[in-house]
Amino acid sequence: MKKFVNDPAQFVPEFMKGVALANPDLLDFEPEFQLIKRKDAPNNSRVSVVQGSGSGHEPAHVMAVGPGMLDGACQGAVFAAPPVDACYETIKRLASDAGVLVLVNNYQGDRMAWDTAVELAEAEGIKVKQFHINDDVAVKDSLYTVGRRGVAGNFFVIKAVGAAAAKGASLDELLALAEKVNNNVRTMGVALTSCIPPAKGTTIFELGDDEMEVGVGIHGEPGRRRDKIKPADAITDELFDAVAQDIPFNSGDRIALMINGLGGTPLSELYVLYARAHARAEQAGYKVVRNYVGEYCTSLEMAGASLTILKLDSELEALLAAPAEVAVRIF
Amino acid sequence: MKKFVNDPAQFVPEFMKGVALANPDLLDFEPEFQLIKRKDAPNNSRVSVVQGSGSGHEPAHVMAVGPGMLDGACQGAVFAAPPVDACYETIKRLASDAGVLVLVNNYQGDRMAWDTAVELAEAEGIKVKQFHINDDVAVKDSLYTVGRRGVAGNFFVIKAVGAAAAKGASLDELLALAEKVNNNVRTMGVALTSCIPPAKGTTIFELGDDEMEVGVGIHGEPGRRRDKIKPADAITDELFDAVAQDIPFNSGDRIALMINGLGGTPLSELYVLYARAHARAEQAGYKVVRNYVGEYCTSLEMAGASLTILKLDSELEALLAAPAEVAVRIF
Amino acid sequence: MSDISQAQIERAIQTTAATVLKNEHYFSDLDGLAGDGDFGTSLATGFRVIQNDWETIDKADIGTMLLKLSMMVSKHVGGSSGPIWGTGFMRAAMVSKGKTSVTLDELAAMLGAAIEGIQARGGAQLGDKTLLDALIPVHETLTRDAAGGAADLGATLKDAADAADTAIDATRGLEARRGRASQVGERSANTPDPGIVAIAVILQDWCTEYGVARTPKAPELTRETA
Amino acid sequence: MSDISQAQIERAIQTTAATVLKNEHYFSDLDGLAGDGDFGTSLATGFRVIQNDWETIDKADIGTMLLKLSMMVSKHVGGSSGPIWGTGFMRAAMVSKGKTSVTLDELAAMLGAAIEGIQARGGAQLGDKTLLDALIPVHETLTRDAAGGAADLGATLKDAADAADTAIDATRGLEARRGRASQVGERSANTPDPGIVAIAVILQDWCTEYGVARTPKAPELTRETA
Numbered sequence A, B: 001m002k003k004f005v006n007d008p009a010q011f012v013p014e015f016m017k018g019v020a021l022a023n024p025d026l027l028d029f030e031p032e033f034q035l036i037k038r039k040d041a042p043n044n045s046r047v048s049v050v051q052g053s054g055s056g057h058e059p060a061h062v063m064a065v066g067p068g069m070l071d072g073a074c075q076g077a078v079f080a081a082p083p084v085d086a087c088y089e090t091i092k093r094l095a096s097d098a099g100v101l102v103l104v105n106n107y108q109g110d111r112m113a114w115d116t117a118v119e120l121a122e123a124e125g126i127k128v129k130q131f132h133i134n135d136d137v138a139v140k141d142s143l144y145t146v147g148r149r150g151v152a153g154n155f156f157v158i159k160a161v162g163a164a165a166a167k168g169a170s171l172d173e174l175l176a177l178a179e180k181v182n183n184n185v186r187t188m189g190v191a192l193t194s195c196i197p198p199a200k201g202t203t204i205f206e207l208g209d210d211e212m213e214v215g216v217g218i219h220g221e222p223g224r225r226r227d228k229i230k231p232a233d234a235i236t237d238e239l240f241d242a243v244a245q246d247i248p249f250n251s252g253d254r255i256a257l258m259i260n261g262l263g264g265t266p267l268s269e270l271y272v273l274y275a276r277a278h279a280r281a282e283q284a285g286y287k288v289v290r291n292y293v294g295e296y297c298t299s300l301e302m303a304g305a306s307l308t309i310l311k312l313d314s315e316l317e318a319l320l321a322a323p324a325e326v327a328v329r330i331f
Numbered sequence C, D: 001m002s003d004i005s006q007a008q009i010e011r012a013i014q015t016t017a018a019t020v021l022k023n024e025h026y027f028s029d030l031d032g033l034a035g036d037g038d039f040g041t042s043l044a045t046g047f048r049v050i051q052n053d054w055e056t057i058d059k060a061d062i063g064t065m066l067l068k069l070s071m072m073v074s075k076h077v078g079g080s081s082g083p084i085w086g087t088g089f090m091r092a093a094m095v096s097k098g099k100t101s102v103t104l105d106e107l108a109a110m111l112g113a114a115i116e117g118i119q120a121r122g123g124a125q126l127g128d129k130t131l132l133d134a135l136i137p138v139h140e141t142l143t144r145d146a147a148g149g150a151a152d153l154g155a156t157l158k159d160a161a162d163a164a165d166t167a168i169d170a171t172r173g174l175e176a177r178r179g180r181a182s183q184v185g186e187r188s189a190n191t192p193d194p195g196i197v198a199i200a201v202i203l204q205d206w207c208t209e210y211g212v213a214r215t216p217k218a219p220e221l222t223r224e225t226a
């Protein structure tokens, strides 16, 4: 296993400890519940925005905690939603008079854990609401299933809601805002390799040397199909078309464009994809107002990338431009 | 080849185009010389700080161009120093009355190219000086060779010099500052896998499934030795000891601590290394004043990391804290 | 047929823990086919705690013990398995409060309560390709046997194991409609559901533990016992 | 011995281009042993341009032509190879300005000038395990043959190829003291220097091109010609 790991069972708490040590003034870390929160939260004058999900998607989700972003987040084991207790304690520790908004990526495990935790918290009189993020267009939505998956679009929901919460928006306003962002953001990804969860010690799926998984999930779940690896531009075109046609986006739209690395793909390749995606957006008559190239929602060391488009309006543009700070920094 | 690439020969210009498209207000891109520069440079009231090196180390070097960092950088093919002409044109386009400082990572190819370019530029009356960065402690220095390699410590030289240049420091002052940072920064890295240069299409070296290369170069050059992969803490300890003993650093030192990913290693693993490195620094009595965890100087998709320690003083602390902006962003 | 003692239930739980730990990687690999490869690890995390803390668990009565198990799962098990198994234990606990032995009827009622709780929690129905497709048929055999169908507990165990075993092949071809696997559309068809397999493997091991002879059918079981 | 015509030199350059392109990956693989695996690609990039633009290159005389080649290398070739080969062509051009044919003496002088230029640029000496360890012995054979040592150009070519071939094994055990390979300490010992191999392969192919029979010695050459 080509990984920096000590005891695989301790992988998650160990990297969370690193995050805390690297941000002593900003964050508190509670190992018992694998919970990271802002030192200055909760603040009764504003809603607490929290999340909790499986690990392996870093910087999502615990590394997205900070001013203008999340107030706190708890993590489960790699790819496993957090235990019910961790979700409950997260709500409890971040309970604010203004309320708590839980941003849940749409997976059954996360939903069941948060549903249970929210019931327990409400029973204690805590004001809390949930929102389910589901931006992945890879698998067609269906009434009879759990619905679409939540992937990299998650970043935009957090950024917008976090910025609005900082400005003092109410719980209901934030819920409406989360829905607005989610309704206007779409993503699809592709994997060139499978990742290896430390505790599993083996790949989740097998890909041939010349194969890719189109529409892969961020936990290595299958996507639309297995195919031969194509030139970067052809791959970008397929992601772009799938995403652009879903809402659909229209000529004249002002958009934010994201190329998200899945963990093992270097920045240089992501910019090759961005160059094509940007050109396609301009051809389609979209105005790229903001762009994001890097790692936002990963799948451990999986080689691959996802493309996300968010339709903007003046409110969203202002919220995306608002100052924010998270555990991961450049300078 | 598990890569997003079109024509391998176009890999570098294509990703540079992506960088330019993603930063339309900040950067200009000249494909002919694979040169990226600040739109607002040169500025005759301050020294231009430039760099040029092989590609494959992104965000170094062209993605480090921006206010408070580099004024411009040219790139060669993957792992190949830029052609002489590109270096010469870079100096020429960024020539300022205050002078041009070229920060050269210490490799023979880069040195010969810049030596030639500097001779040509000086012949035209351009005021230009060079500095060689050599922070890699993996291979013992020797008078009879080209000397130590320049690796991730490069970031600190750029950051400090870029901040001082923005404040209007003179060419000689910047040269002295570069030397001061270089004298106080040390790095060593380890590789868990080899990368695959797109044009080569195969790995540079072969590592067994359970092997690592200790002290690897950022171009896949051999390091100190081949060894079996050890637990993350043991690896961190070896890197930490090699670096700490080199200058040596002393109890009471105020330091900046960096865990740099080599490209294929996810953030989560980097924070596992950081947790240990931070603990070791505190045990040694160093005060970690600033920390950096992420990708600063990579080797394509190589799985691996390097550890860098920089000894600080009040001047360097202020320069590292100064505002800066580069092509790669989070928000 | 004689009542089922708390001791027998405790032995079944310890057997289950052993089964889950022994199959950790196998269950995760099965989950990798249409899911995310963590099922085995998530379950093992919980049952490892149960095994390690076994002596200290309050076993005043069956209900108390199951409630403690439910709390341990809620504290330590993540993924869908946490809420599902935690709810299951919790609901079974509520209907066995104060009891130190149960009739087969009461055992069936415990499983029935667990099934209802899991359905309320996750919204899955029979045929959605979740472990409920094993638990519901098993529940039917228990009710039938309680109504005089089976000679002894061994025969009941065998009927239950048969039902779970059958569920593996009966659901293999289906597309999942609940759980992560339901989010991959037709890509979930023709892969066994790891939860169903886990129930069948556990019941097969119960048979072995209680000396009940039974030849498994589904390839996942023959591979496993092989 | 008769003079060497510009046509013969042009043919040698075209042969060199073919050799470099044919061996691009092999040269890069050799560079991977103690270096960074780009030697073949860097050289090939330059000689591909030379091959493609061949017709348009100003060939007024040998010096003019070599100067143009030097400029093409400076524009397109990166890595250490750019300055080294660019300087080499440039210096050879300066001493062949205006000539449309050269004596063997003058050819030796051109190579001598190139060697001096490369040494000035990169500071390498004989024994530092760089391509100079091939070029310097080759230069000696040219001077010797020019002083009446060789019967004809074929014999001279063979002597030169022998010298470069010998250099491969003679330097294999050394630690590099210049170039990237010098930064890996003893890890560079017992690997052939790609630059030396390239010179030997090029001269071997010149022999073949000019119909000079010669059996290569070093494994890198036999592999290559195999």
Ligand SMILES: Nc1ncnc2c1ncn2[C@@H]1O[C@H](COP(=O)(O)OP(=O)(O)O)[C@@H](O)[C@H]1O
Pocket (backbone or CB within 6 Å): A079, A080, A081, A108, A109, A110, C031, C035, C036, C038, C039, C040, C042, C078, C079, C080, C081, C082, C084, C118, C121, C122, C123, C124, C129, C130, C131, C132, C178, C179, C180, C181, C193, C194, C195, C196
């Ligand atoms: N809504 C549900 N109701 C009942 N069982 C479910 C449900 N969703 C999933 N399961 C069961 O849980 C198993 C997967 O568990 P696990 O891997 O822990 O979940 P996750 O998909 O969150 O990783 C599935 O094989 C299935 O049998």
Ligand SMILES: Nc1ncnc2c1ncn2[C@@H]1O[C@H](COP(=O)(O)OP(=O)(O)O)[C@@H](O)[C@H]1O
Pocket (backbone or CB within 6 Å): B079, B080, B081, B108, B109, B110, D031, D035, D036, D038, D039, D040, D042, D078, D079, D080, D081, D082, D084, D118, D121, D122, D123, D124, D129, D130, D131, D132, D178, D179, D180, D181, D193, D194, D195, D196
């Ligand atoms: N200082 C030098 N003088 C002469 N030749 C050199 C020198 N440094 C390197 N070389 C030659 O160049 C070859 C490597 O070329 P290349 O791979 O392009 O360089 P780089 O190390 O920059 O990648 C070496 O095999 C060696 O023969």
Ligand SMILES: [Mg+2]
Pocket (backbone or CB within 6 Å): A054, A079, A080, A081, A109, C036, C038, C039, C079, C080
């Ligand atoms: Mg999971």
Ligand SMILES: [Mg+2]
Pocket (backbone or CB within 6 Å): B054, B079, B080, B081, B109, D036, D038, D039, D079, D080
């Ligand atoms: Mg090179």
Ligand SMILES: [Mg+2]
Pocket (backbone or CB within 6 Å): C031, C035, C036, C037, C038, C039, C079, C180
């Ligand atoms: Mg799972």
Ligand SMILES: [Mg+2]
Pocket (backbone or CB within 6 Å): D031, D035, D036, D037, D038, D039, D079, D180
């Ligand atoms: Mg090289």
